[in-house]
Amino acid sequence: MLPFPTISATVFGAVYLFGLIGCVNESPPEPAQTVTERLIPLLADAQPDTRRTAALSLGKIGDPQSIPALVLSLSDPDDQVRQSSAWALGTMADSLSEQSQVTLVQRLTDQSDSVQQAVVLALGRIAVQKELLQVLAEAYAISSIDTQRAIIQTLSHFEFSFSFSLYLQALESPDSLTRQAAIAGLGELGDSRGLPVLRTHLLQDTSEGVRSEAAFRLGKLGTSADVPALKQAMETDPTPNVHFWASWALSQIGQET
Numbered sequence: 001m002l003p004f005p006t007i008s009a010t011v012f013g014a015v016y017l018f019g020l021i022g023c024v025n026e027s028p029p030e031p032a033q034t035v036t037e038r039l040i041p042l043l044a045d046a047q048p049d050t051r052r053t054a055a056l057s058l059g060k061i062g063d064p065q066s067i068p069a070l071v072l073s074l075s076d077p078d079d080q081v082r083q084s085s086a087w088a089l090g091t092m093a094d095s096l097s098e099q100s101q102v103t104l105v106q107r108l109t110d111q112s113d114s115v116q117q118a119v120v121l122a123l124g125r126i127a128v129q130k131e132l133l134q135v136l137a138e139a140y141a142i143s144s145i146d147t148q149r150a151i152i153q154t155l156s157h158f159e160f161s162f163s164f165s166l167y168l169q170a171l172e173s174p175d176s177l178t179r180q181a182a183i184a185g186l187g188e189l190g191d192s193r194g195l196p197v198l199r200t201h202l203l204q205d206t207s208e209g210v211r212s213e214a215a216f217r218l219g220k221l222g223t224s225a226d227v228p229a230l231k232q233a234m235e236t237d238p239t240p241n242v243h244f245w246a247s248w249a250l251s252q253i254g255q256e257t
Helices: 007-020 032-044 048-061 064-073 079-091 098-109 113-124 129-142 145-155 161-170 176-189 192-204 208-221 224-236 240-253
Strands: none
Touching: 032 048, 032 064, 048 064, 048 079, 064 079, 064 098, 079 098, 079 113, 098 113, 098 129, 098 145, 113 145, 129 145, 129 161, 145 161, 145 176, 161 176, 161 192, 176 192, 176 208, 192 208, 192 224, 208 224, 208 240, 224 240
């Protein structure tokens, strides 16, 4: 982080931000561009509270010139600063460049749950879902396996319809945990298009965890059309865990063995 502000800059920032949130000021308000230009350097302040307040204030102003600085703040060492920066970027979602959106997607891997949630909410404010899906696919494609896994695991907790095709892409991953998260995500979506995919991975995936997840999700979503695959899994799968979940799924569908 840049060793930016001196004490005078920090004091100025605190006073100025206080003015933003309600201090009576008889002089005419400054243009948003001027305010933004004064706030941006405070994102590099030594004090986390100042950085966080600057990010929140920039989000309230919504001037797109602050986007590059807020994107950089997604890597701030302080959780609340990263969360506030993600929220601020969400308020300007329609002005984000594709590269900014990709960086935002990659922060789905953040170690903080609150930051992940702020990123998801910010992404959800991008108006054109087709464009968002393209960005998600691009970010996924250029990421390491660990990052890909984290992206899919995070998305699987949210019912975003645009995630469907990304889950299909993730099911091609050599990483079994990524595939298992994709199966879970398909289950959360509740989209009937996912049922054949679940059946295929129940019977053919090399990972016990993926097959077990597929059986569980079929128990939640499946119909009588899924019974043959579940019975086959019970008869041929070599692992007790898959047997258990396939049996459970059959009982949920109403087909006791």
